Amino acid sequence: xxxxxxxxxxxxxxxxxxxxxxxxxxxxxxxxxxxxxxxxxxxxxxxxxxxxxxxxxxxxxxxxxxxxxxxxxxxxxxxxxxxxxxxxxxxxxxxxxxxxxxxxxxxxxxxxxxxxxxxxxxxxxxxxxxxxxxxxxxxxxxxxxxxxxxxxxxxxxxxxxxxxxxxxxxxxxxxxxxxxxxxxxxxxxxxxxxxxxxxxxxxxxxxxxxxxxxxxxxxxxxxxxxxxxxxxxxxxxxxxxxxxxxxxxxxxxxxxxxxxxxxxxxxxxxxxxxxxxxxxxxxxxxxxxxxxxxxxxxxxxxxxxxxxxxxxxxxxxxxxxxxxxxxxxxxxxxxxxxxxxxxxxxxxxxxxxxxxxxxxxxxxxxxxxxxxxxxxxxxxxxxxxxxxxxxxxxxxxxxxxxxxxxxxxxxxxxxxxxxxxxxxxxxxxxxxxxxxxxxxxxxxxxxxxxxxxxxxxxxxxxxxxxxxxxxxxxxxxxxxxxxxxxxxxxxxxxxxxxxxxxxxxxxxxxxxxxxxxxxxxxxxxxxxxxxxxxxxxxxxxxxxxxxxxxxxxxxxxxxxxxxxxxxxxxxxxxxxxxxxxxxxxxxxxxxxxxxxxxxxxxxxxxxxxxxxxxxxxxxxxxxxxxxxxxxxxxxxxxx
Amino acid sequence: xxxxxxxxxxxxxxxxxxxxxxxxxxxxxxxxxxxxxxxxxxxxxxxxxxxxxxxxxxxxxxxxxxxxxxxxxxxxxxxxxxxxxxxxxxxxxxxxxxxxxxxxxx
Numbered sequence: 102x103x104x105x106x107x108x109x110x111x112x113x114x115x116x117x118x119x120x121x122x123x124x125x126x127x128x129x130x131x132x133x134x135x136x137x138x139x140x141x142x143x144x145x146x147x148x149x150x151x152x153x154x155x156x157x158x159x160x161x162x163x164x165x166x167x168x169x170x171x172x173x174x175x176x177x178x179x180x181x182x183x184x185x186x187x188x189x190x191x192x193x194x195x196x197x198x199x200x201x202x203x204x205x206x207x208x209x210x211x212x213x214x215x216x217x218x219x220x221x222x223x224x225x226x227x228x229x230x231x232x233x234x235x236x237x238x239x240x241x242x243x244x245x246x247x248x249x250x251x252x253x254x255x256x257x258x259x260x261x262x263x264x265x266x267x268x269x270x271x272x273x274x275x276x277x278x279x280x281x282x283x284x285x286x287x288x289x290x291x292x293x294x295x296x297x298x299x300x301x302x303x304x305x306x307x308x309x310x311x312x313x314x315x316x317x318x319x320x321x322x323x324x325x326x327x328x329x330x331x332x333x334x335x336x337x338x339x340x341x342x343x344x345x346x347x348x349x350x351x352x353x354x355x356x357x358x359x360x361x362x363x364x365x366x367x368x369x370x371x372x373x374x375x376x377x378x379x380x381x382x383x384x385x386x387x388x389x390x391x392x393x394x395x396x397x398x399x400x401x402x403x404x405x406x407x408x409x410x411x412x413x414x415x416x417x418x419x420x421x422x423x424x425x426x427x428x429x430x431x432x433x434x435x436x437x438x439x440x441x442x443x444x445x446x447x448x449x450x451x452x453x454x455x456x457x458x459x460x461x462x463x464x465x466x467x468x469x470x471x472x473x474x475x476x477x478x479x480x481x482x483x484x485x486x487x488x489x490x491x492x493x494x495x496x497x498x499x500x501x502x503x504x505x506x507x508x509x510x511x512x513x514x515x516x517x518x519x520x521x522x523x524x525x526x527x528x529x530x531x532x533x534x535x536x537x538x539x540x541x542x543x544x545x546x547x548x549x550x551x552x553x554x555x556x557x558x559x560x561x562x563x564x565x566x567x568x569x570x571x572x573x574x575x576x577x578x579x580x581x582x583x584x585x586x587x588x589x590x591x592x593x594x595x596x597x598x599x600x601x602x603x604x605x606x607x608x609x610x611x612x613x614x615x616x617x618x619x620x621x622x623x624x625x626x627x628x629x630x631x632x633x634x635x636x637x638x639x640x641x642x643x644x645x646x647x648x649x650x651x652x653x654x655x656x657x658x659x660x661x662x663x664x665x666x667x668x669x670x671x672x673x674x675x676x677x678x679x680x681x682x683x684x685x686x687x688x689x690x691x692x693x694x695x696x697x698x699x700x701x702x703x704x705x706x707x708x709x710x711x712x713x714x715x716x717x718x719x720x721x722x723x724x725x726x727x728x729x730x731x732x733x734x735x736x737x738x739x740x
Numbered sequence: 741x742x743x744x745x746x747x748x749x750x751x752x753x754x755x756x757x758x759x760x761x762x763x764x765x766x767x768x769x770x771x772x773x774x775x776x777x778x779x780x781x782x783x784x785x786x787x788x789x790x791x792x793x794x795x796x797x798x799x800x801x802x803x804x805x806x807x808x809x810x811x812x813x814x815x816x817x818x819x820x821x822x823x824x825x826x827x828x829x830x831x832x833x834x835x836x837x838x839x840x841x842x843x844x845x846x
Contacts, residue, residue: 436753713842714842714843716838716839716842717762717771718762718763718764718836718838721759721762721763722763725759
């Protein structure tokens with residue numbers, strides 16, 4: 102376990118190797134990326150098994166007073182800033198923190214990254230920047246794994262920014278397209294706004310605790326070194342960063358645009374891994390959020406719920422397949438945040454994984470559809486199950502899983518969230534969560550039926566099933582989306598369910614609230630049946646439903662005017678303000694303060710230089726007059 | 741013996757003629773000649789003063805002559821240098837008219 106830091110290192114080395122030597126290697130060096138991530142995935146199993154074998158006597162391991170989990174922390178000195186022992190000096194560490202949360206997310210990231218990279222081999226075939234794609238993918242995997250393993254906030258922040266830049270590069274991968282460039286910039290800038298909060302939060306914790314170490318920070322919160330006000334502010338600031346990365350309202354606008362990137366990128370970064378970094382951060386820093394009556398968690402819960410609800414309604418009316426999935430991702434990230442806000446760390450992590458597998462699967466399925474039909478609008482598809490049966494089946498598994506149909510992974514994780522919300526938050530939360538879950542089933546059903554069911558369009562008759570390199574990863578993810586829920590049960594034997602593996606302070610066994618289960622099953626089934634009736638059998642007229650809700654529909658179809666409002670703010674506030682600053686810079690700083698003294702000197706020089714005529718007689722005359730004057734002076738003195 | 745003031749008058753006249761030459765002439769060669777004239781005016785003044793003040797005890801007897809000889813030596817060197825400069829000047833600009841040589845101007 103001490104060597105767990107090697108997991109990201111493989112991928113870190115793969116990236117520059119591919120860039121530098123890729124063109125001399127077979128498949129442009131893409132295999133290096135895959136080998137690196139396979140080693141990372143193997144590393145996950147090693148870490149998992151050695152964590153299971155470890156106890157408090159193992160080196161570096163202890164039972165955390167904060168989380169009550171067996172935590173292993175291996176710290177190494179990075180460098181000293183300032184003179185050691187003097188005020189203001191700080192020793193920076195890099196190190197790894199391994200606890201069940203780390204392990205769970207490690208497994209998710211390495212597995213999905215591996216699947217997506219294998220899928221990309223076929224999907225990106227023939228792209229002129231094939232090698233570059235895999236290099237950035239490797240760099241992303243390395244950064245994401247560092248983010249997960251980091252034991253201090255500073256290292257986490259470095260990795261946090263690295264995944265941000267990788268996301269930027271991959272969204273803008275086809276930078277010949279202006280829309281891709283714009284989307285990449287938008288994603289980077291919007292998440293940066295949240296990152297400022299994260300950085301300030303980290304520095305605030307450092308000021309209070311004197312170290313960046315997470316374990317120390319949590320101890321400081323528990324022992325009261327960090328006061329209530331500071332802790333709450335720090336938690337909210339950290340959450341700002343999490344909101345940016347996890348696309349929570351009002352920072353969600355970048356994620357739908359991020360779909361400009363290649364579809365496997367959307368699957369990996371914008372569905373399963375990078376966007377969960379925010380959820381991971383809140384779960385990781387949970388002692389800070391939970392301390393002092395958990396005021397910060399209430400904020401998390403409300404933001405999560407609003408995000409889940411708003412994004413779900415937009416997903417219901419979006420027509421672009423990838424955008425439907427993107428809004429669905431935002432909605433489910435909101436559910437994870439809500440779950441954390443309801444003290445449901447287990448539920449959040451479980452849903453993070455179940456959603457990660459299902460959504461990666463859906464995106465890969467969408468990629469497969471786009472690959473063979475070249476269309477992205479759901480209106481252009483329909484009936485595709487006849488030409489691409491495997492994609493249709495796995496996509497449906499993903500959709501049913503996220504929609505919350507029993508036995509599939511998404512049902513169990515959603516159930517955990519509902520239980521957590523029901524236990525710890527008031528009744529309005531559970532009603533809205535159930536409503537969101539129903540919307541989730543409805544839009545998933547809509548996407549599934551619109552794309553794969555109904556009559557096959559003539560333009561799509563040439564469409565064909567994708568090659569094995571693409572279907573195999575989808576099938577593997579499909580198996581997980583189907584059966585991943587199994588890990589949540591308390592099996593006979595030593596395993597007591599996910600709630601006894603990842604938890605916060607209170608280990609709890611699997612339990613199933615009957616009324617919640619029944620209601621959510623009924624809602625999910627009802628929603629899928631409704632979707633079937635609307636989009637396949639057409640027995641419920643879409644037009645009359647639409648006209649009945651015309652007013653709301655217009656708002657929702659315009660995505661609640663978030664982009665318009667932001668554009669207005671940018672045009673009318675930010676740019677006007679920036680222009681006045683620019684004017685100040687030009688007129689005051691540049692023209693007066695910098696050019697001003699230069700001008701004065703120059704004009705003074707011009708005035709002075711007239712006596713330098715360059716003619717000998719002028720100088721002679723001056724000399725003669727001067728000597729005569731001097732002589733006169735001396736003579737007058739003598740007289 | 742002729743009165744000292746006549747020598748001084750001659751010296752002053754020669755000096756002013758030289759000064760006028762330096763200021764009014766345009767040819768560099770003539771200017772150098774005018775400078776020589778001024779130097780010699782000073783020499784006359786010095787030698788006259790020296791011979792008239794012989795035995796007054798105010799100066800050593802040969803002070804005036806000594807300085808005059810120094811001036812002649814320096815003047816010879818100065819002419820050599822000045823003529824060399826003028827030659828270079830002529831090579832470069834094909835003229836020795838000082839009005840046309842104003843590179844030192846701003």
